Structures are given as C-alpha cells and as structure tokens.
Amino acid sequence: MSNDHNHVSLEVFWPEAASKPYLSYRCRDNVCYWSARNDGIYIYNVPENKFELHTKWLPGL
Secondary structure: OEEOOEEOOOOOOOOOOOOOOOHHHHOEOOEOOEEEEOOEEEEEEOOOOEEEEEEEOEOOO
C-alpha cells in the first residue's frame, strides 16, 4: 500500500500468543477493520470504539 511518495508493507493477520492478545482484543468474531489514512494504517479497536494507529507510512524512494 502506498500514499503519494510513502509506502508500507505489513501483515494484517498473524498467530497470537495467549498472553499477548492483540487482534483478538481489538477485533470481533474474527473480523478486523483497517483504515489507510494520511499518517499511516489504523486498526479499529472494537472494545474502545476507536481507530488506533498501527503502522506509520515509510518515506518514499
């Protein structure tokens, strides 16, 4: 994914350790909501009812 002269590459699903629930806490029923915005990629945190910055854009080449 890219934004003008910026870019990012990321995994949106991964195996989780029971002691560090990231996706299972933020997502519900195995559905995650992602949003590409001007400053980076956000994931929706369902329990807190808000998007959180997950990954910032990297400078372009």
